[in-house]
Amino acid sequence: MLSHREDNTQRIAAMNEAAEALGLRVGLGIADARAMHPDLEVLEADPVGDERLLTRLADWCDHFTPLVAIDGYDGLLLDISGCAHLFGGEDALLQEVVRRLAAQGFDARAGLASTPGMAWAAARFSGRAAVNIPAGGEGEALTPMPLAALRIAEEAQRKLESVGLRRVGALLNAPRGPLVRRFGRLLVTRLDQALGLVEEAISPRLPVPPLSVERRLGEPISLLDDIKDLLLLLARTLRQDLERRGEGVRQLTLSLFRVDGVVSRISVSTSRPLREPQAIALLFREKFAVLEDSLDPGQGFELVRLAAASTAPFVEKQEDLHGDAVVVEDERFSLMVDRLRARLGDAAVMMPTPAESHIPERQAEFMSFRDWVRQPARSGAHRFVMNGRGSGGAAAAVQQEEVTWSVSPRPLRLLARPELVEAAAEVPEGPPFSFRWRKALYRVSRAEGPERIEPEWWREAAISAARDYFRVEDMEGRRFWLFREGTYDGETMPRWYLHGLFP
């Protein structure tokens, strides 16, 4: 079951048959539903995702006709004028659409008619998976349908229903005057559109012009080297487009269309906007290196397309006298990271980042480089340095964010794990007088502390007892960070550890 938020309440947005069988209905509050069925599984609706899916389906429908329109949030309108014969007639086309959608896991309803209005109604209100309304049969088909079949606003529907007009049939032969007067002209227009008395054009979806270049091949290719060559070619063309727009790519997809209709897609992403063809080719080379075996050319690829899925403004840089772009240090760094990511995957490249915890060994954690780059402003300063966008923002780059840790200073070097030492100390909670670490004895001349850190009780692997940290200096001026775990008044003797070294 899916929920969505409306006026501050979670309501059911959609559900499966099982939920329907329980007597739940769309629009019911989630809280109410849960009170009745405590073990309902509720997921948040994702209208954006739905829309994306519908758009992709529309793309796919290009198979059948170039004229595809998106219709609301759950419909597609295909103008098949002149296309039906390619699939063996209208009925065959209709069956084909439904069958292939079903094969992809969609439970679709299709209606085919001479007018968009009629087809719309037939798909939704005929009660059948696929129905073809013959020309001239519109009136008959519409008669038993509810008013919603006319694509009129709910408000108008309610008004009509309030005076007992519930089916389209009740309107077909009614005097038009009183209807127009009460319910507006749109009602009659919709009626006429469905009946075919008035022309209605569908507005095919205008694909957002993607920044993409493609090459159709008369002779399908299947060798990896050919693909790589072609890729470089495409990347050069793409560069011109990017330059015109003052942008660089952040994400690229290479689509390989096999002769038999199977499509392979390979994507790479970059940590800074990129347009250099060689660099792009280099990134894909890393991918190919990984994919090589699994990329099955079959009978060969007949169409190769390189598309920029996402772009970002590109900061122009002065070329030097040799005509080469000045490559600054961090650009090399990000290029290296991009290559590593392309080769090894996003999860393989990590960045250490500060983490908020009182426990010293938890004060840094590793974050995947991708997430690190995407991090919002908190560590913005780092990002400025890294991705080289900050050529004009030197000041910003300097403003390294100051993370205030604890009151007392932390050692420069933290041991990977605290090391047990033997120590003699002042009871109950004083610093050690001396301690033995890695067989050497150190005599403490000065000490500061304790700094008491309690375990993070909510963690399963929480450290077991409170630690009392001390900064100590020995007779030779070496400085150490030690802690005592446990107390002298407990049943077991406390233990001393060395955890870090100061310079």
Place this chain on the structure above:
Amino acid sequence: MSDIPPYAEFGIQSNFSFLRGASRPEELVLTAKLMGYTAIGLADRNSVAGVVRAWKQAEEQEIDYHPGCRLVFSDDAPDVLAYPQDRQGWAHLCRMLTQANMREEAQKGAPLLYWQDLFDWGDNISLAILADFSQPADALLAQLQPFKDRFGRSAWIALAPLYKGDDRWRFAQAASISNELGLPLMATNDVLYHAKDRRALQDVLTAIRLKTTVPKSGLELEMNAERHLKLPREMQRLFRDYLQALAETQRFAASLSFSLKELEHNYPDEVSERGLTAQAELERLTWEGAKRRFPKGLEPKHEELIRKELTLIEKKNYARYFLTVFDIVRFARRQRILCQGRGSAANSLVCYCLGITDVGPDIMDHLLERFISEERNEPPDIDVDFEHDRRAEVIAYIYQKYSEKNTALAAAVISYRGRSAMREVAKAMGLSEDIVNALAGSIWGWSSKEVGEQEAGAAGLDRSDPLTRHTFERANEIMGFPRHLSQHVGGFVITRDRLDEIVPIVKTAMEERKMIEWDKDDLDNVGLLKVDILALGMLSCLRRCFDLLETHYPARDSFGRPYTLATLPQEEKPVYDMISRADTIGVFQVESRAQMSMLPRLQPQTFYDLVIEVAIVRPGPIQGDMVHPYLRRREGREKPEYHNDELRAILGKTLGVPLFQEQAMKIAIVAGGFTSSEADQLRRAMATFRRTGAVRHYRDKLVEGMVRKGYPRDFAERCFRQLEGFGEYGFPESHAASFALLVYASAWFKAYYPDIFCTALLNSQPMGFYAPAQLVRDAREHGVEIREPDINFSVWDSTLEQATFKPSRIAPQHRSMRSIIRTAHGLRLGFRQIKGLAQQDMEQLVTRRGEGYKSVRDLWLRSGLPKSVLARLAEADAFRSIGLDRRAALWAVHALDEARASDRLPLLDRREIGLFEAEPQMELPAMRPSEHVVSDYRSLSLSLKAHPLAFLRDQLKQSGVVPNGSLRDRRNGQRISVAGLVLIRQRPGTSKGIIFMTIEDETGTTNIVVRTQVFEKFRPEVLGSRLVRVTGRLQIVSDVIHVIAEKIEDLSSWLNLLTKEEERSAPPESKPAGQGSHTVSGPPRVAGVSAVMPKGRNFH
């Protein structure tokens, strides 16, 4: 021992430093006492909300206590502990905090206090500044020098160990600065909780405050668990190099002489016109009132009683309190606002004479405890109920009379209960929203019982999982913690001195209302005057009853005056007979399911029986298992036993069973050996301390005390359980008596004038237990003719119209009322019954109605109302008087052209505009009766035409369902099936999970009992159905009929049959394509007829 220096702690935040402090004030005081502190102070963040509780605890523990406040500044100055030295200092502190609370930019609950405020208001206050000693010395000096210069000998530096590694250094720095400035150094541990093990809870509170989770709170959490109360020996060790700092705690304490006791009895002066003292004025008014109340003269015993009461008032110096209440009540009476006082002080002849209560001496003689008790030294407490829709006038009067300087609302402390505790803690522990909801959902209502196993199971959690365990542990710890302050429903504090010098005043959610930081218990403890100005729907209803009676009927009292609450004929048998039959729909207090099933067994025949009835169906007696013994004795099946004469005196009237709070208290005193103030503490402890285990001490004392005196142990334990019940829902006899008067009055109207009663109820909605549909139905069954709302006859309210009463219309089950009912009117439903209409619009319609509207168009043109309003009227079928049914009327409304509306106003009188317009006729499908009924429900929530189930009777019959009305004639224990619309679901907190449902069909209502196992099995059906079918066993006990459910089915979809079209070529139920339905945008689809029918009301 002697080498440990005495220690007192002043840096203490309790859980009234909301979401920071993790211990109750009481726990802190108790711990301080146990640790041997010489004194303790409480200093919550910019608030003194917890000081009274701590004070009470300190009095009990006999530890020196000082109320104070931790001043937290909005302009980055260090916190300051502020403790008033005397009354003047307290006034300053309160003014300072009030000012911070009231700043325009300050949000509710987030005062804005500035460093300068301290300099303005800091006199007569001992101050200890919590400077940050890790900053450089010169910065510190610059900060502290002015502080020292301004406050001199009242100033200290407070120093606390932090365990952040640099304590030694900080201490040294503090000592040197202290020396340099001559500011003494005082030790504190800057306490957040009383014991170390509260650290986890404190972390959770921090996460809740930051609206995040504990793992994500990171450095915002305390690094360690050191901020608890520590033993003086430990403090000595920590401050071993600065022992003077410990001594300074004693000097600090010695500078404080203020006690909250000094605030006591700050009552306003009611000025007498004659220049009399308050006492003399009160006496004058009382005797004057006595003449009015007893026109035939006072009986000597009453006269003597009045004298005794007046003497006691004088002795206790309460005259001004009574005058204040009297003044408010007098105002209400002048405005013809019905009101009624309650509470033990209200049950006095003085109050009767003053008109504060209508509970007269006849009734009062029966009461156990009247008036104020001599030995208990607490202020008299009078609650006054007013008509719920006119209370605002009374409040406005109080503000106007006492001005904002002297009055404000009491606070209500909103605290964590089961569900909120679980929800917030689970969120803070980082559980997913889904699980949080499931957990919170598994807790029914407001329980403050321990949560655990069962709830975890319901949410599918494993209790052995540490995260789950932590969640439950913390949730149980946080239970009862204050979350924020809210305004009390109507408790007004009125003082003679400036109120903001007695207690800080804070903003409320309502712009014009102000409240103080203390709740009613605090006020009781401090001894401040509080009058509860409460709203009661039944008083509005009775006001209307009296008005209707006066206008439409000749009934008058024996002096020829219109009836009032006090003069209504008393003890009339037909009224009691009706109540005994449980014919009490709409009657105050006794209309609930539980009450109705009690009435036929209780058979109330006198006023005192009503007092018992009001008090008996309550958690106290039920938890104490007092109800059944009482009923058995009442029915003569068991003999009352009293154990001895002292109990006979207390329990005689209730057949040996304690039913009232007063009785339980008296038993504690007489049988348990409590002093009266101990008994009082016990009652309080029940309310606040239920979960902390502190009650165990009282339990042992009471039970053992009683056993020693020879009472059976189980009786003693029952008494204690009952006390426990009272603790939370205390319902004393003194309140029950006042309520019983309203029970009688409302029953009187229902018995004799069901037309008046129903009209008044409808016009006072929302109130009570039943929806208008049931009220109307009940009136009809009592022979009242109900007429539908109509554009030509209705006004906003429902009204009475001439009609002849036909006793034959009375339903058979009310046969006995035929000779009783005096109705002579029919009830015309008002426009208020129609959903979505505005009173102003309808008043306009009525004003311009003239000779009546002739057509839809006529109404439109003359009333000037928009089309949408007319459509609502048409949907409500209110055009019948001009011969249009709803569909025809709607058709006509749709034809009105708004575009021409703009120029129609000047043409109002131009007759040439036709009232009717000619156009081609359109054949509209006729509306079937069942559809009309559905539409009636849609716009009126009721239908006068028929009951929806009447149309389904054939199908129901086929499936073996019997009509509700036929149950009476069936055999006890028979297995049957009934069906009906769900009116009410009730799950009383005391019923061990049993749910009561009331269902209704066209023949009557049936009460269903759903046991816990059955409920678990049919949960969705019970909670979600609008039309339900129940199969189970019939149970008939003393004329009370129940069906014990075994199987429950949701028939809601059957309701769709009501509007289903006649069989034509109707296609299968059409719905949008695809499986299921789907809307992401737009309003949720109205799911058929079942959505139109009422959901049923849920009660706890």
